[in-house]
Amino acid sequence: MPWEFDESQLTPELLEKHGRPLLNEKDIESALNDETFLKSGSAKADQTHYQKLGFQCLCNADMHAMNDDFRVNLILSASGEKFLYKCTAMGIYIFFQVKAKWLVNHYCSPIWFVDGDLFDKYAGDILKKHKNYKDIK
Numbered sequence: 477m478p479w480e481f482d483e484s485q486l487t488p489e490l491l492e493k494h495g496r497p498l499l500n501e502k503d504i505e506s507a508l509n510d511e512t513f514l515k516s517g518s519a520k521a522d523q524t525h526y527q528k529l530g531f532q533c534l535c536n537a538d539m540h541a542m543n544d545d546f547r548v549n550l551i552l553s554a555s556g557e558k559f560l561y562k563c564t565a566m567g568i569y570i571f572f573q574v575k576a577k578w579l580v581n582h583y584c585s586p587i588w589f590v591d592g593d594l595f596d597k598y599a600g601d602i603l604k605k606h607k608n609y610k611d612i613k
């Protein structure tokens with residue numbers, strides 16, 4: 477299913493619920509270069525710490541659990557408890573940050589989302605030039 481984002485849908489409610497859409501190569505480049513990605517398997521990259529914490533998606537499922545949800549794959553972790561997931565149901569990537577409310581209650585705060593084909597087309601080359609590519613290649 478080709479997915480196209482309609483900029484007229486870009487409301488404050490949408491931004492709060494889903495984060496901002498990355499719409500082109502330049503958006504993806506600046507979003508990725510803002511982050512420090514973590515070596516997979518390092519303690520801080522471990523999403524299992526959050527057990528069944530859910531994050532917001534744009535697909536019909538609405539929410540996915542960070543663990544044990546066959547529709548999503550963890551792609552990268554970044555410092556600051558940030559995670560990049562791919563939703564295979566919709567073919568989009570979702571980037572969010574786990575935050576704590578009252579120190580104990582964790583929740584996922586959306587940062588950005590991007591069409592899967594668009595991301596796949598550009599992210600590889602952008603990441604090769606990334607400041608910590610050696611950690612994630």
Ligand SMILES: [Zn+2]
Pocket residue numbers: 533534535536537538540547563564565566
């Ligand atoms: Zn989804």
